[in-house]
Amino acid sequence: MADAQIATQAPKITRREDYREPDWRVPEIALDFALDPAATRVRATLQVERAGTHDRPLRLNGDGLTALAVRVDGAEAQGWRMDGADLVVPLTGVAHVVETEVEIAPERNTQLQGLYASGGILCTQCEAEGFRRITFFPDRPDVLSRYKVKLTADKTRFPVLLANGDPIAQGDLEGGRHWAEWHDPFPKPSYLFALVAGDLVANRGTFVTLSGREVQLGIWVRSPDLAKTDHALHALKLSMAWDEKVYGREYDLDVFNIVAVDDFNFGAMENKGLNVFNSRYILADPDTATDYDYDAIAAVVAHEYFHNWSGNRVTCRDWFQLSLKEGFTVFRDQSFSADQGSAAVKRIEDVRGLRASQFPEDSGPLAHPVRPDEYIEISNFYTATIYNKGAEVIRMMATILGPDKFRAATDLYFDRFDGTAATCEDFVQCMEQAGGVDLTRFRRWYSQAGTPRVSATLAQEGGRARLKLRQLVPPTPGQPSKEPMVVPLRLKLFGANSGAPLGDEQLILLEDDSRELLFDNLSEPPALSINRGFSAPIIVETNRTAQDLAFLSAHDDDPFARYEAMQQLMLDTLVASAANGGADHGAVIEAVRNTLGDSRLDRAFVAEAVLLPSDSFIGDQMAVVEPEAIFRAREALRNELGKTLAGEWRAAYDGSRANRFEYSPAAKGARRLRTVALGYIAASGAADADRLAFDQFADADNMTDRQGALTTLVNGSSPLRDEAIDTFYRRYQGNGLVLDKWFQTQALSTRDDTAEMVERLVAHPDFTLSNPNRARSLVGAFSVNQRAFHDVSGRGYRFVADQLIALDKLNPQTAAKLIPPLGRWKRFDEGRAAKMRAELERIVATPGLSKDMFEQASKSLD
Numbered sequence: 001m002a003d004a005q006i007a008t009q010a011p012k013i014t015r016r017e018d019y020r021e022p023d024w025r026v027p028e029i030a031l032d033f034a035l036d037p038a039a040t041r042v043r044a045t046l047q048v049e050r051a052g053t054h055d056r057p058l059r060l061n062g063d064g065l066t067a068l069a070v071r072v073d074g075a076e077a078q079g080w081r082m083d084g085a086d087l088v089v090p091l092t093g094v095a096h097v098v099e100t101e102v103e104i105a106p107e108r109n110t111q112l113q114g115l116y117a118s119g120g121i122l123c124t125q126c127e128a129e130g131f132r133r134i135t136f137f138p139d140r141p142d143v144l145s146r147y148k149v150k151l152t153a154d155k156t157r158f159p160v161l162l163a164n165g166d167p168i169a170q171g172d173l174e175g176g177r178h179w180a181e182w183h184d185p186f187p188k189p190s191y192l193f194a195l196v197a198g199d200l201v202a203n204r205g206t207f208v209t210l211s212g213r214e215v216q217l218g219i220w221v222r223s224p225d226l227a228k229t230d231h232a233l234h235a236l237k238l239s240m241a242w243d244e245k246v247y248g249r250e251y252d253l254d255v256f257n258i259v260a261v262d263d264f265n266f267g268a269m270e271n272k273g274l275n276v277f278n279s280r281y282i283l284a285d286p287d288t289a290t291d292y293d294y295d296a297i298a299a300v301v302a303h304e305y306f307h308n309w310s311g312n313r314v315t316c317r318d319w320f321q322l323s324l325k326e327g328f329t330v331f332r333d334q335s336f337s338a339d340q341g342s343a344a345v346k347r348i349e350d351v352r353g354l355r356a357s358q359f360p361e362d363s364g365p366l367a368h369p370v371r372p373d374e375y376i377e378i379s380n381f382y383t384a385t386i387y388n389k390g391a392e393v394i395r396m397m398a399t400i401l402g403p404d405k406f407r408a409a410t411d412l413y414f415d416r417f418d419g420t421a422a423t424c425e426d427f428v429q430c431m432e433q434a435g436g437v438d439l440t441r442f443r444r445w446y447s448q449a450g451t452p453r454v455s456a457t458l459a460q461e462g463g464r465a466r467l468k469l470r471q472l473v474p475p476t477p478g479q480p481s482k483e484p485m486v487v488p489l490r491l492k493l494f495g496a497n498s499g500a501p502l503g504d505e506q507l508i509l510l511e512d513d514s515r516e517l518l519f520d521n522l523s524e525p526p527a528l529s530i531n532r533g534f535s536a537p538i539i540v541e542t543n544r545t546a547q548d549l550a551f552l553s554a555h556d557d558d559p560f561a562r563y564e565a566m567q568q569l570m571l572d573t574l575v576a577s578a579a580n581g582g583a584d585h586g587a588v589i590e591a592v593r594n595t596l597g598d599s600r601l602d603r604a605f606v607a608e609a610v611l612l613p614s615d616s617f618i619g620d621q622m623a624v625v626e627p628e629a630i631f632r633a634r635e636a637l638r639n640e641l642g643k644t645l646a647g648e649w650r651a652a653y654d655g656s657r658a659n660r661f662e663y664s665p666a667a668k669g670a671r672r673l674r675t676v677a678l679g680y681i682a683a684s685g686a687a688d689a690d691r692l693a694f695d696q697f698a699d700a701d702n703m704t705d706r707q708g709a710l711t712t713l714v715n716g717s718s719p720l721r722d723e724a725i726d727t728f729y730r731r732y733q734g735n736g737l738v739l740d741k742w743f744q745t746q747a748l749s750t751r752d753d754t755a756e757m758v759e760r761l762v763a764h765p766d767f768t769l770s771n772p773n774r775a776r777s778l779v780g781a782f783s784v785n786q787r788a789f790h791d792v793s794g795r796g797y798r799f800v801a802d803q804l805i806a807l808d809k810l811n812p813q814t815a816a817k818l819i820p821p822l823g824r825w826k827r828f829d830e831g832r833a834a835k836m837r838a839e840l841e842r843i844v845a846t847p848g849l850s851k852d853m854f855e856q857a858s859k860s861l862d
């Protein structure tokens with residue numbers, strides 16, 4: 001189809017500065033679908049209005065569509081033409097009714113964009129530009145329409161027919177078919193359109209909104225999955241209540257439906273009143289879902305629900321503004337999750353995620369600002385920068401304004417822009433007005449890419465101390481030199497002898513290249529706690545000694561800073577050890593011992609704090625990443641921690657056994673610590689470690705313990721390993737989401753033969769590239785297994801490139817998302833870099849490459 005031709009033509013670049021208001025508005029649209037997996041007829045009736053005075057024709061975007069009929073005001077249209085994939089209709093007046101008819105084949109849609117089939121369900125995904133694969137339309141987010149949708153389908157195969165908004169009418173037809181009509185009273189852009197048809201059942205609930213309206217809730221799945229939907233439904237109700245309480249936002253339709261499908265390119269989609277989800281973010285029961293899954297489900301349900309205001313009621317003017325809805329909504333879902341359990345642990349998890357995905361993006365060939373300036377394929381910009389750095393940017397504004405003014409500012413934003421398509425600039429202006437602050441320079445967070453580095457040097461001079469701050473924003477592609485950023489830093493000093501705070505926490509703004517702060521009347525030598533709560537998404541370099549860090553890891557009263565001090569201590573040790581072939585582990589061991597022994601700390605926090613930084617995060621600190629040396633350094637430290645603290649790990653392990661599964665913050669924390677302790681016991685080389693792991697594996701009444709134990713076994717070499725892999729497979733054969741874990745656990749193995757194992761697993765009967773979760777569980781997971789992927793032979797690179805080339809033919813979006821690990825070649829030695837480049841070049845030279853892959857792979861070569 002269209003994709004096959006694109007790479008041979010020069011790819012078209014879309015630029016933010018070229019934005020122009022739409023020529024035509026479409027206040028109303030009626031859609032009539034005669035649904036059939038092999039051939040679906042779509043009739044669209046658009047009421048169009050000329051915007052302003054111009055004589056340009058109506059341009060309707062299409063992608064792979066053929067117009068079977070085009071009518072204007074009831075008569076066959078004259079003079080219409082195709083321009084590439086678009087339909088261009090000349091119109092004479094200011095308002096017309098334009099009708100088109102097309103036929104599409106959902107069952108042949110492997111891209112999973114537009115209308116497609118997943119496990120017998122017909123469903124849609126339109127963001128960003130999928131609607132044009134369904135019908136001809138000005139497919140851009142600033143064209144808002146009221147939708148009336150009629151669905152007709154076979155009643156046996158598709159007994160349930162859903163679309164956006166409220167159900168209006170339904171009825172039966174001859175020949176076993178039936179129909180349903182839906183009406184969405186809220187004007188929306190085409191990317192929020194959705195329909196679902198299938199043999200589905202609902203877990204139903206109700207929610208009474210703050211003004212007393214009752215909303216019917218439904219989580220729709222295939223009937224065997226019904227028992228796994230309670231957690232999602234509960235999370236939905238919590239989200240609805242939270243958004244009323246914290247943001248004053250009430251739901252606005254009479255129904256809110258969520259449908260879970262197995263084949264989905266990303267997490268979920270916020271279609272108005274009809275969210276469509278990747279089933280991994282809906283289905284959960286203790287036997288099949290980990291605590292991580294439960295948390296992720298609640299977070300994604302909340303995220304998509306929150307979009308009803310931040311995204312749907314106020315949408316984006318153009319796709320360069322994507323972070324307007326995504327950054328803000330991630331910030332909202334993070335705050336929601338923080339309020340459900342331990343806010344400190346949630347913050348640690350979010351920062352770890354940011355460092356694992358966004359920092360590398362920001363320092364690599366695909367770095368782009370939170371508000372990008374150009375793209376070839378917008379799907380490539382659903383990135384950690386837009387989402388997670390975008391959320392950090394909102395968080396910084398919330399920090400600068402304080403809670404009351406921030407709330408006033410979001411009220412102003414929702415009020416002022418309700419029903420419109422807005423920009424990031426609009427949002428910042430609301431922050432400025434309601435907050436009474438000038439964010440002129442702060443706006444650089446939207447325009448400049450790259451993670452700022454801030455060095456903080458504290459020097460003591462008798463009873464005084466001087467803190468020198470200096471910032472550097474590194475060059476990124478297309479942005480060789482940068483202006484200083486506005487960096488909000490929460491900081492505090494502690495007495496290095498007593499552990500007592502030396503004064504209150506301060507919030508300071510570093511707005512220029514450098515700044516100095518003086519601290520007077522210090523009664524003892526100070527230790528610096530800085531960027532507390534991770535108040536800015538930056539890299540901080542301090543002159544703190546191992547002693548300072550160990551001290552803060554035990555005494556800092558900000559849990560994030562405490563965690564951070566420990567991580568820094570571990571990182572310094574591991575980087576030194578990777579570079580020099582060994583290092584003194586004493587300070588780390590003492591700090592871990594202290595943390596394990598501190599009974600005031602909650603178990604989840606302890607588990608996070610004692611975990612060593614990942615291989616890749618260690619690599620990020622080095623001038624040239626040395627995968628083998630890093631792995632050995634980390635294993636050596638794990639081994640020594642395991643041996644030296646053997647008694648502590650046993651105590652932690654035994655102390656966090658539970659009798660019965662329970663999903664509560666305390667029980668989750670205990671499980672997390674238990675598996676971390678098991679990992680250290682195994683790392684120590686204890687004779688009974690495999691037995692312990694296998695017993696945990698076999699006796700577990702929940703997936704967290706079972707998968708935790710499986711991971712330990714998979715990394716080892718005992719005979720119990722194969723038994724566990726086999727048992728797990730047989731137990732969960734037929735459960736796709738759990739088989740994903742089975743593939744993923746093996747792809748992430750730390751063993752020497754992981755590359756070989758993964759090459760074998762692609763031939764497994766349960767492996768397929770056509771399901772995105774499955775492709776990610778093996779290929780995606782393997783490519784972030786630093787040591788295995790970067791095997792010096794280059795076989796890991798070749799394997800991933802082969803898979804991506806094959807996947808691109810089915811699903812370009814999902815394939816292109818997996819390019820970044822290959823694009824990190826500049827960070828490696830010449831031998832590896834050359835091999836990585838060779839694979840990228842092979843990808844770029846592939847005939848028929850999609851523009852998604854072309855953009856990612858070619859940019860990665862620069």
Ligand code: ARG
Nearest residue numbers: 127128266268269270379382
């Ligand atoms: N808006 C969806 C969300 O809530 C994701 C849509 C992703 N679309 C894409 N083309 N990658 O995050």
Ligand code: ZN
Nearest residue numbers: 303307326329
């Ligand atoms: Zn989103």
